[in-house]
Amino acid sequence: MWQQHLAILPILIPLFTALLQLLPWGDRPQPKRRALGLASSILTLVCAALLLVHVNQNGMLVYALGDWSAPFGIVLVLDKLSTLMILLTAVLALPVLIYGCYTEDNLGSHFHALFQFQVMGIIGAFATGDLFNLFVFFEVLLISSYGLMMHGGGKFRVRSTLHYVLLNLLGSALFLISVGTLYATTGTLNMADMAVKVAQLSGDEAALARAGGFMLLAVFGIKAAILPLHFWLPQAYSTTTGVVAALFAIMTKVGVYSIIRVYTLIFGPEANELVWLAADWLWILGILTLIFGIIGMLGTRDFRLLVAYLVIVSVGTLLATYSFSSAAGISTALFYLIHSTVITGALFLLADVMAFERGKTASRIVTGKRMANHNTYAVMFLIAAIAIIGLPPLSGFAGKLMILQAAPVSTSGFWLWGTMLLATLVMLIMMSRTGSKMIWHTLQGKPNEQSAPIGKRVAIGMLLSLSLILTIFANPIRDYTDSVADELLDTQSYPTTVIAPSSGEENQYE
Amino acid sequence: METLFSVTVGVLTACSVFLILRGRSFPVVVGITMLSYAVNLFLFSTGRLTIDGAPILGTNTEYADPLPQALVLTAIVIGFAMTAYSVILAVRTRGEIGTDEVNEQDSGESSR
Numbered sequence: 001m002w003q004q005h006l007a008i009l010p011i012l013i014p015l016f017t018a019l020l021q022l023l024p025w026g027d028r029p030q031p032k033r034r035a036l037g038l039a040s041s042i043l044t045l046v047c048a049a050l051l052l053v054h055v056n057q058n059g060m061l062v063y064a065l066g067d068w069s070a071p072f073g074i075v076l077v078l079d080k081l082s083t084l085m086i087l088l089t090a091v092l093a094l095p096v097l098i099y100g101c102y103t104e105d106n107l108g109s110h111f112h113a114l115f116q117f118q119v120m121g122i123i124g125a126f127a128t129g130d131l132f133n134l135f136v137f138f139e140v141l142l143i144s145s146y147g148l149m150m151h152g153g154g155k156f157r158v159r160s161t162l163h164y165v166l167l168n169l170l171g172s173a174l175f176l177i178s179v180g181t182l183y184a185t186t187g188t189l190n191m192a193d194m195a196v197k198v199a200q201l202s203g204d205e206a207a208l209a210r211a212g213g214f215m216l217l218a219v220f221g222i223k224a225a226i227l228p229l230h231f232w233l234p235q236a237y238s239t240t241t242g243v244v245a246a247l248f249a250i251m252t253k254v255g256v257y258s259i260i261r262v263y264t265l266i267f268g269p270e271a272n273e274l275v276w277l278a279a280d281w282l283w284i285l286g287i288l289t290l291i292f293g294i295i296g297m298l299g300t301r302d303f304r305l306l307v308a309y310l311v312i313v314s315v316g317t318l319l320a321t322y323s324f325s326s327a328a329g330i331s332t333a334l335f336y337l338i339h340s341t342v343i344t345g346a347l348f349l350l351a352d353v354m355a356f357e358r359g360k361t362a363s364r365i366v367t368g369k370r371m372a373n374h375n376t377y378a379v380m381f382l383i384a385a386i387a388i389i390g391l392p393p394l395s396g397f398a399g400k401l402m403i404l405q406a407a408p409v410s411t412s413g414f415w416l417w418g419t420m421l422l423a424t425l426v427m428l429i430m431m432s433r434t435g436s437k438m439i440w441h442t443l444q445g446k447p448n449e450q451s452a453p454i455g456k457r458v459a460i461g462m463l464l465s466l467s468l469i470l471t472i473f474a475n476p477i478r479d480y481t482d483s484v485a486d487e488l489l490d491t492q493s494y495p496t497t498v499i500a501p502s503s504g505e506e507n508q509y510e
Numbered sequence: 511m512e513t514l515f516s517v518t519v520g521v522l523t524a525c526s527v528f529l530i531l532r533g534r535s536f537p538v539v540v541g542i543t544m545l546s547y548a549v550n551l552f553l554f555s556t557g558r559l560t561i562d563g564a565p566i567l568g569t570n571t572e573y574a575d576p577l578p579q580a581l582v583l584t585a586i587v588i589g590f591a592m593t594a595y596s597v598i599l600a601v602r603t604r605g606e607i608g609t610d611e612v613n614e615q616d617s618g619e620s621s622r
Contacts, residue, residue: 132581132584143595146595146599155607158603159603161599162599162603165596166542169542169546169596170542172589173546176549176553176581176585177552179581180549181556183556183577184557
């Protein structure tokens with residue numbers, strides 16, 4: 001059956017494209033590289049969509065690399081959550097690449113290769129079922145993100161990249177220590193196998209595994225930018241180019257995905273002494289992250305920085321919602337995750353293109369000249385603002401409403417209501433201020449002459465229309481995330497499917 | 511052997527944390543390098559320390575866990591590449607900003 005190989009295709013396509021992008025390609029390489037990159041992104045998107053349909057119909061897909069079955073070999077485990085995240089990555093990557101193809105890729109060398117490696121790392125991290133393999137894919141996506149963040153150069157960018165690199169090197173070291181600790185106590189690296197072994201631990205070994213688990217939380221916390229570990233994010237996201245920042249919209253979600261995966265599967269409901277290890281911490285940290293995001297938003301004088309804080313707010317919301325450990329919580333968190341990834345990506349691109357057309361005032365929230373395509377951006381800004389704030393009728397409204405409904409009627413639920421509504425109010429204030437300063441209060445006289453190519457606007461439009469799709473198909477998507485949450489919480493059948501791929505089931509490896 | 515090993519890893523880690531907390535990029539990079547040594551040693555020990563054991567399951571009863579050795583190899587390769595990159599980055603920062611202070615604050619708008 002060829003469908004089983006769909007599991008590896010979303011990793012292989014970007015990998016081979018990246019390798020092809022490194023070839024010289026003659027005198028005028030850029031058009032060829034663009035065509036190749038776009039073709040690859042479309043192909044990845046198609047594969048990701050086929051994979052989602054396949055997994056949705058036939059259940060979890062376990063792909064043993066080199067036919068070494070789990071727990072001895074490395075397996076890719078494509079369940080509904082993984083495929084959803086892979087599809088989201090592919091959906092985000094295509095418009096971002098289209099945007100990047102309009103001269104953004106000329107700012108530095110090897111943009112296209114790094115972009116594909118980045119996509120490969122992200123998809124791999126979503127697909128793998130092995131903890132050490134997760135580390136390797138984290139490194140792949142980090143190494144390419146180091147390169148991408150430098151894209152375009154400039155001294156502020158270099159410095160924020162240095163901070164980002166050093167912090168993530170520390171994070172990688174911590175990742176290895178925690179993986180080592182977990183391996184020492186459980187004797188396995190396969191996540192499904194580890195989930196079984198962790199449930200059997202007691203006494204000292206459980207304490208060691210707990211230490212390893214919390215160290216792992218710190219690692220994922222750096223990636224996801226949870227409260228005490230988030231200081232790198234605003235600087236990094238606001239100094240890098242818009243196209244890179246938009247792609248990085250999915251990067252914090254890799255951290256969130258890892259937290260959801262590890263702390264539901266390994267330290268989840270079945271984990272005996274370590275049951276829901278991180279839930280209490282995630283709850284407090286999520287709320288604090290939200291509050292920090294609110295304070296940060298109020299203090300910004302730059303549109304791009306504002307979007308960076310919106311990312312932090314969305315991470316806080318996601319983790320606080322996830323920490324309820326209920327099916328409804330996880331399901332709504334996933335819906336909100338899709339929405340916030342797409343919209344923050346669109347906002348980063350919009351901020352970038354507006355900064356370009358405004359000229360000297362760039363993305364600072366001050367009165368400036370009119371932009372060449374003023375009205376287009378005004379409409380786009382309005383749509384994006386409505387979506388991210390959570391006003392009806394767009395997807396943000398549906399997402400936030402679902403989260404508020406999913407919150408339990410208890411003290412923690414009320415805290416989430418309070419902080420989320422406060423965050424919404426602050427978002428409303430800040431987006432209104434940004435919009436009125438940058439779009440309404442323009443200087444008299446001729447508008448700026450430099451006009452961004454229409455393709456960039458199309459790319460932003462594609463991302464924004466996704467919000468519309470999310471709204472129209474909110475019900476089927478919610479049904480899907482419900483089934484994702486059910487599958488995720490069914491932590492007993494996950495290990496049995498992964499570890500013992502019996503020959504009787506047709507969706508298994510041969 | 512276990513005591514010596516754990517003391518070595520501990521001292522390496524402590525020194526590296528001290529260096530990482532310094533405010534200049536060179537000590538920080540050296541600290542990161544030391545930390546990666548400590549991590550590699552630690553990873554190596556997660557399969558338990560054995561002497562004279564072949565890293566494979568065979569007829570002899572004494573064997574060493576081969577998996578941590580593979581992990582260490584992967585970690586060394588990645589760590590080495592990353593150290594090289596961070597050294598280059600630190601040098602370039604020194605060149606562009608004119609100081610190797612990690613947190614040097616200077617005013618002005620970011621240039622594109």
